[in-house]
Amino acid sequence: MQKTLNIAMIGCGFMGKMHSNAYSKVNSIFDLDYTACMKVACDSRDNGKVVKDFASRWHWQEMETDWRRLLDRKDIDLIDICVPNSLHREIAVASLAAGKMVCTEKPLALNAEQGAQMVEAAEKSGKKTMIWFNQRRFPSVTLAKQMIDDGALGRVFHYRGTYLQDWTISKEAPFGGPTFWRLDLKDAGSGVTGDLLAHALDVAMWLNGPIVDLSAMTETFIKERKTQADSSKVVKVEIDDAAQCMVRFANGSIGTFEASRYARGRKNANAFEINGEFGSFAFDAETPDQLKFYNHKDDSKIRGWKVISVWDSDQPYMDRWWVPGMGISYEHTFVHAAADFLADLADGKKRVPDFSDGLRTQMVCDTILASAKKGQWMKTGLT
């Protein structure tokens, strides 16, 4: 019999829109035992004006401005957190204590200490959690994962990950407030390390295993900005505008990572290349339906990089979408994450990354920031 998952989503900004889109499509596209019910949208901005417009536009049944009022409601199964990073821990821990399942956006929290508290709360409650590491759910990335697990690379030697954007180059971009909270350390926890590298590191460790030690550097290019609330007030910028690091993986391979919001022309360049004994893969989220593959086992006369077009029905997730050749993109990775979460609920398997996976990435992020500060190699604590 079809079961219903009643969802309350907190935060109606960019991710609120993306998750609403995913929930509204997931049961039309996938065959699932659970139906996602868009019960309550919650946002505190502008005395309820934001949530009122949002709930009606995205067909949420009800709206709310105070997330605490959601916790005692018996008719809500899942709390979905789409608010700035500084609120993730408080909402997640309270929701788990109230017996709710919890999904949260990345990064898990402001730091690993908070993340560990969230993992502990999840273990205590026994409720299912998910962190929206949606970039794993590009069919191209999932295909690379399947082929790596099937032995396509053999021993891995190198991993190179980058996540590049360019939207904070202007020194006139304001600090803090509803649209620029990512520049405020107290709201974001870090700059590009938590915002962008968290995705790149999650994909890397999913494909290639844990990162055990690293040496990092960070830079803040624009050191003072006018605040959004009051343009006559200038404050010190404390987040990392760019981060780079060298890493060692537990499997003996070595890697480099780079993230920046100052890479002019790059909008969402979450890219990786992984090189092994038998072959290599390369991917860039700016060309999401292309997975590049070099197979050294090919006949030497025709050996070379090939571009696999990941838009056919025998490739991950693609049997559910359009006819071959009609590609999909960023928004669909969230539909896939929602589908995997609902499938997990039905059969008890673990397809989605949970809070403990989020904590592992957070530990690497924290180590990057600490290493950059100290100027030395440091262990992540992962094995």
Ligand SMILES: NC(=O)c1ccc[n+]([C@@H]2O[C@H](COP(=O)([O-])OP(=O)(O)OC[C@H]3O[C@@H](n4cnc5c(N)ncnc54)[C@H](O)[C@@H]3O)[C@@H](O)[C@H]2O)c1
């Ligand atoms: N997975 C991804 O690709 C991805 C992309 C962007 C952002 N994110 C993550 O999603 C989260 C949200 O980012 P965003 O870009 O949607 O931010 P946003 O600023 O667009 O939206 C945040 C919303 O939260 C609301 N909010 C703030 N405090 C609140 C409170 N106390 N109660 C209720 N609502 C409150 C704001 O009014 C706003 O509407 C962050 O953790 C971010 O790192 C993930």
